[in-house]
Amino acid sequence: MLSSEQMPQPPSSEIQPFTADRLSQVRTFTSLTDEALRVRAVTAARDKDLAELWGLTLAYLTSDTSAGVKTSSHTLRAYRKGVEVLVEHAQANAWNLLHPARREPSVYVATLTTSGLKPATVLARIAAASALYRALRWAGATDADPFADVKRPKDRTKGIVKNPPYRQTFVQAMLNEADPQERVLLLLLAHAGLRIAEALALTWADLDPSARRLRVQHGKGDKARMVPLSAKLREALTEWQNERTAQPKDRVLVLRAYSSAYERLQKLALRAGVEHEFRGFHAGRKYAGTQLYAATKDFTRVAGFLGHEQVDTTRRYVEVPEDDLEDIVEHFR
Template sequence: MTQSIQAFTSDRLAQARALAGLTDEALRVRAITAARDKSAGDLWALTLAYLSSDTSAGVKLSVHTLRAYRKGVEVLVEHAGANAWNLLHPGRREPSLFVASLTASGLKPATVQARVAAAGALYRALRWAGATDADPFADVKRPKDRTKGVVKNPPYRADFVQAMLAEADVQEQVLLLLLTHAGLRIAEALAVEWEHVDLGRRRLLVAHGKGDKARIVPLSARLREALSALQDGRVAAPGSGGRLLSFRAYSTAYERLQRLALRCGMAQEFRGFHAGRKYAGTQLYAAVKDFTRVAGFLGHEQVDTTRRYVELPEDDLDDVVEGFR
């Protein structure tokens, strides 16, 4: 039996080296074998090695992105097995039928798009390994979601945020305020260290934002107060790395805020982390009326992305239209 690619289970860079360090022929044979056997584990290991070593984000791809890619690879391999695909030489119409089957299963357009992105990553990895020249998802049409993201998942309401802050312990307060006042992504919030905080200048360095881009965001009075309280009670534990929060796992942060919402009697209103970031963007836009400035604050490269984060009031144009002549 061919040695499993899955054996390379050390850190991501080591896995990438283990595969990328093979001769061209050895890597090609491994990839061909994994595709022939439709081994989801081996194909994911190959995809992970490619993503870690031959993309701009490299080993700094977020855990959430990798989780979505892995799920997408598993779904594609399962579909290929059930429908007798030859993964290295798929039929011309098979990718479109795969997308159609995802849509027919009731998945939301955004989820279908994520699955197709993962499938594309798998084929880039197979080409990287020299196993195929196929690029079957290059021209596949993906479903579009006509509903704006800010409608599907709107910002949290002020009363929800205030109720959560009132019930939260100091670490939960800091986490909530990093999301709702500083506009950080959850991965950015969990990665903040004390050396990134400048209470005197009211600034926070986001050292490794999405795409490994750094930015500086202002600290609100409420967030500075929570940070000071956290700092006053801090006991630097060995190996703590200077992190603000004692927890760093996405799942732990989610569970803590979910339990907090339950204690507040608002469990049904808790919708994860992104609605907090939208809350920050919406508040800032209401004050400055400038999408470009909000984009810089949130760390968006494109202003069009920012527009999907800001909820505009229904009466936003009433006063302007009132004065028409």
């Protein structure tokens, strides 16, 4: 699956990975016999039919991968865009999708790289192309795996440098202008360190104010975790709850979609006069991780807080001051 660093910024409104129950959508492929599925996939590849090829890819991702039906809509949007870009390239360059020439995938990657896309975006496009070919193999349409040996571009600039944590001045400026719901959303990111999908899925039943914590029921990889609540976040939640008549099963945020939450915070940044500093949701998680590391100096504890399985992932979320060793080195014997 794509990492968060590879995710494109907010999806265009016309690209929607699904509009109904995902299992119902993919059943049109999974209910076919092996031969019928193969024929349908071969026909879609021959005609370079984007709708069919994406449907096939979605069916594969949903039914035959470890994430399955719980693959996030954000990840699916990135895959959907990548399949679209590949199909457009194949149409323009007379690709035989089922049997691409040996050098064509490398040329495709070079085309993406020279078009000005960032390395992370190119990697996301390659991941989507690889998913399409896994789906075609799953359907029995081809044995081709053209992107297996393609050289991936490397980004020498660390993610924490390209997209550093928000600064305290930015967070405070946003909080000063935020309405109750916006304040809760911002603090779920910047104090609780939640992913945007986790924040949008949070229900009132997931909160335990007396214990000063919340429970993420379905984090990345379907892992649950407990997250402590800061005093500011508890205060914001109380203020927001007092404005609403909500049941425990109700979601905390009225906002439902990634795009609507993005637009809401973008407009808030404009009101606060810090629109040029707004960089989406992930810089908020990095803000939380960086604050916690500054207090604990323990990547393992920060990893648990952010819901990372690997500490190496956490290192990409924490901004460590370059001069934090000066006092220690000063007293070497």
